[in-house]
Amino acid sequence: MTIDPAKVVAIDVHVHAEVSCHDPEDPVMAKFFDAASTYFKADRKRPTIPETIAYYRERNIAFCLFTVDAECGMGTKRISNYEVADIAAEHADIVIPFASIDPHKGKLGAREARDLVENHGVKGFKFHGIAQNAHPADRMAYPIYEVIAEYKLPAIFHTGHSGMGTGMPGGGGLRLKYGQPMLIDDVAVDFPDMKFILAHPSWPWTDESLSMALHKDNVFIDLSGWSPKYFPKQVIQYANTQLKHKMLFGSDWPLIRPEKWIDAAREAGFRDEVLPLIMKDNAVRVLGLG
Incomplete structure (x- = not known):
């Protein structure tokens, strides 16, 4: 059984x-969770998986599920991608398994x-340059990108500020510079068959994400991590106009x-025809569900 978009x-x-x-x-991750x-x-x-x-399921919302592998960047033990994939396979009518490496x-x-x-049916990947202490365009990642591009799968990249480490001494050792969206631009050029999803409104570099999504047909934006009532005004402006087919919930x-x-999204100023x-x-289009 696979996800039927008409039923969610x-x-x-x-x-x-x-x-x-x-x-x-x-225990290392626990400090960041705190x-x-x-x-x-x-x-x-x-919550458990x-x-x-x-x-x-109670709310009839399908979703992409992933962990973040930051074993090298943060020294934290990851949740196995295979665990995520196996449990997603048991609930394939609502769960889309992503992996993180x-x-x-x-x-x-x-x-x-x-x-x-x-x-194992994985349908996409998740990268978090800040947590992984990695420049997105570092060549060490290219063998992984090559696999993703071969199968024309999407990859979500964290962009902007990170709640992880906020308020901890030295930000928990995490470097915000790796969340700058423009660092991903070279990768989007080098791998045109990959679909790049820039996660979050990308503050304080919001305009970079908007420019990349406008410029490249393989770049999209997910609006996670912020309540829509706090979105920078240009996010709403572009979602309602030139980027209405590039924004994801x-x-x-x-x-x-x-x-x-x-x-919050219903009150944020999105046009009636844009919100769906x-x-x-x-x-549906980006994930190849239709």
Whole structure:
């Protein structure tokens, strides 16, 4: 069974798996979760993957599920991509499995990427340059990108400020410079068969993401991580006009709940004909569901 877009009310392209079904919470990651919960004013208790699936199923929202592999960048133990893929396969009518591979893993990471795509149904990838301590265009990541491009899959790249590390001494050692959207522009040129989803409104570099999405047919923006009531005004302006087919709904679960994002979006100034594109139709095209 696969997702039938006609049977869901929305598609959330940005949902985190932060609790393994098998392993305890990593103590290093716990410190970052503490700080992020304070920053987002969110519940410190992270939902399990089955709890996340039940939550979205109750609301009839399909979603892309992923963890963040920052084992080299942060020294944190990741949740296995195979765990995410296996549980997603059991709920294929609502869950779209994405994988995350730390770019430092290079060719070995590319082997994992290929196996995940060919044998475990993974439909996309997630990168977080800040957490992974990696310039998005560093050549060490190119073997992984080559696999993604070969299968013409989408990849989500964190952009802008990061709630991870906010308020911690030295930002928890995380470098915000790797969240600058323009750092991804070279990769979008080098891999025209990849679909690039720039996550979040990209503040303080919002205009860079808008320019890249306008300039390149393989670049899109997901509007996760912020309540729409706080979006920079140019995000609403371009979503209503030139980029109405480039914007995607994303919540950033569990730190932002999808229904709260949707309620705020209805009041944010999106045109009536644009909101359905953002909530579902654009994602159907980008994710190859239609």
